[in-house]
Amino acid sequence: MRKIIQFISAIAMNSYPGINAGAGRTLYQGKLKSLCVPILNCYSCPLAWGSCPIGAFQQTMKMGVFPLFITGFFSLVGVLSGRFVCGFLCPFGLLQEMIYKLKTVKFRLPQFSRYIKYAVLILTVSLPFLIHQPVFCKYVCPAGTLEASIWQVLMNPALIMSIGFFFTLKYMMLFIFIIGSLTYKRFFCVTLCPIGAIYGLFNKISILKMHVDKDKCTECGNCRINCPMDISIYENTQNVDCIRCFECIKACPHQAVSKSFSLLLQKKGRSSYGNPDSVLPDLQPRQESDPSLS
Amino acid sequence: MMNRRNIIALIFFIIGTAFLIGGIMKGNLSLISGFGIFLCLDCIGIS
Numbered sequence: 001m002r003k004i005i006q007f008i009s010a011i012a013m014n015s016y017p018g019i020n021a022g023a024g025r026t027l028y029q030g031k032l033k034s035l036c037v038p039i040l041n042c043y044s045c046p047l048a049w050g051s052c053p054i055g056a057f058q059q060t061m062k063m064g065v066f067p068l069f070i071t072g073f074f075s076l077v078g079v080l081s082g083r084f085v086c087g088f089l090c091p092f093g094l095l096q097e098m099i100y101k102l103k104t105v106k107f108r109l110p111q112f113s114r115y116i117k118y119a120v121l122i123l124t125v126s127l128p129f130l131i132h133q134p135v136f137c138k139y140v141c142p143a144g145t146l147e148a149s150i151w152q153v154l155m156n157p158a159l160i161m162s163i164g165f166f167f168t169l170k171y172m173m174l175f176i177f178i179i180g181s182l183t184y185k186r187f188f189c190v191t192l193c194p195i196g197a198i199y200g201l202f203n204k205i206s207i208l209k210m211h212v213d214k215d216k217c218t219e220c221g222n223c224r225i226n227c228p229m230d231i232s233i234y235e236n237t238q239n240v241d242c243i244r245c246f247e248c249i250k251a252c253p254h255q256a257v258s259k260s261f262s263l264l265l266q267k268k269g270r271s272s273y274g275n276p277d278s279v280l281p282d283l284q285p286r287q288e289s290d291p292s293l294s
Numbered sequence: 295m296m297n298r299r300n301i302i303a304l305i306f307f308i309i310g311t312a313f314l315i316g317g318i319m320k321g322n323l324s325l326i327s328g329f330g331i332f333l334c335l336d337c338i339g340i341s
Contacts, residue, residue, distance in 0.1 A: 034323035044337040055337065056326040065325060069317025075310025079303050138336040149338035162340045170339035205303040 002088060002245055010091035013037050014047035014147070036070060038077045039090035040195050042141070044148035046155065052143075054124060054195050058134035061125070078202030082238075086189060086196050087228070087245030092143050093189055097228055099181040108230060109184050113191045114241060121194040136194060138166060142177035145170045185230045190241065200240035208244055208261050210237040216256035226251035233257055 016028040027033075028049055036053040043051045053070050060067035077085060086093055100106075124136040137144055149170060153159050180187030189196050212234045224232045226247045231239050233248045234256070249257045296304070317323075 029327070031327075034327040036326065042334075042337050044334045051326050055334065059334075060322065060325050063325065065320075065322070067317065067322060068313045068320055069322035069326070072310045072313025072315070072317055075306050076314060079306045079310060134336050137334070138339070141337070144337040145339065148334075152338050159338070159340055162335075164340070167339040202306070205299045205306065207300075207303060 002247075003094070005088050006091070006094040009089040010094060013041050013049060013091065014045060016047050016049050036073055037089075038073075038085045040092050040141075040143050040193065041090075042144045042147040044144065044152060046148070046151050048147070052137075055134065055137050055141075055144075058124065058128040058137060061128040062132050062134055064129070074198050075202075078199050079206055081199075081208045082203040082206035082244055083196060083199040083240075083242060084206075084208055084244035086193075086199060087243035090189075093186060093228075093243070095146075096181045096186045096188060099178065100185055102182060104182045107183050109187070109190055116191045117193055117197040120192050121197040124194045139169060140173055140192065142170075142174045142188065145174040186228050186243075189243070190229060196243075197240075200242075203240050203242055203244075204238045209259065210242060210244070210248075211258045211260060212237050213256045213258070216254045217252075218254060218256075220253065222251045222253060223248035223257060 027044065027046060032049045033043075033051055035050050036056055037048075037050040038053065040054065041048055041050065041052050043055050053073060057067045057070045060070065120136065120140070127133065127135045149167070153163070177188055180191075184190070210233060214234075217234050219232075219234055221232065223234065224230060227233070228245055228247060229241045229243055231241050233239070233242065244259070246259060249259065
């Protein structure tokens with residue numbers, strides 16, 4: 001079901017017939033382009049209807065204007081769903097999951113690699129204002145290379161004359177991304193994605209929450225084996241890397257994992273690891289200490 | 295009854311909504327649609 005939603009989302013966001021629009025009209029430039037999609041989807045993709053939020057953020061900062069709209073947009077999506085959009089809507093995430101399914105040698109990413117994306121995020125939001133360049137789009141983003149660069153260069157032969165160092169750098173990043181995605185689960189999402197880093201920070205407070213019933217959980221590790229982000233949900237239910245794909249709910253043989261979408265506290269009797277706020281006080285009467293022991 | 299995290303979520307929701315509306319009123323949308331009138335050359339690695 002999730003895969004179907006991911007495919008529908010990818011097609012819905014990228015169905016503008018830019019390739020057939022005629023010479024010089026390789027991009028959709030209508031009113032929808034003013035709005036951001038909630039995930040990484042390149043503005044310059046000839047099929048894209050909307051703008052990439054992190055690209056728009058950088059371009060607005062580059063002009064010396066604080067991107068109020070996009071900051072608000074990130075806050076709302078984050079508060080409502082955390083990283084749910086990464087798990088269900090991001091076409092780039094879908095691509096990585098498909099690449100990972102190819103039979104090659106597989107590895108696990110070291111823990112420190114999960115923090116790289118925060119450094120990327122800080123540089124992505126600050127450098128456009130300081131040096132007036134959209135650094136993430138220009139030097140890193142493999143989505144731009146894959147979704148836009150290849151096709152735009154093919155459709156506009158005049159662009160070939162302008163190819164230089166940055167073009168080569170972007171294709172090197174794409175190559176690293178493909179090799180990484182073959183061997184590691186969601187390599188880009190775990191290590192580099194600044195949008196995922198933003199939404200991940202909201203996981204701890206988002207209305208959409210994950211829960212693990214510690215009475216049922218045996219810590220068998222099935223959740224981690226099936227998790228596209230390679231995390232153990234029982235260690236921390238509001239993990240910043242959890243993309244709310246609910247694969248752990250399906251994978252758990254003891255039905256210990258569940259989700260909720262509510263501002264209110266959980267029902268009585270449920271408890272979860274790693275989320276002290278969601279643990280209700282023990283309603284059992286406390287045993288009085290035996291006076292004979294003192 | 296709401297716990298501490300839900301109160302923080304509500305605060306972020308209100309601030310987010312205010313930023314979103316403020317951004318629209320300040321003309322952020324025209325900035326977004328206009329940054330690559332024909333093509334965002336940075337995105338495709340040409341600049």
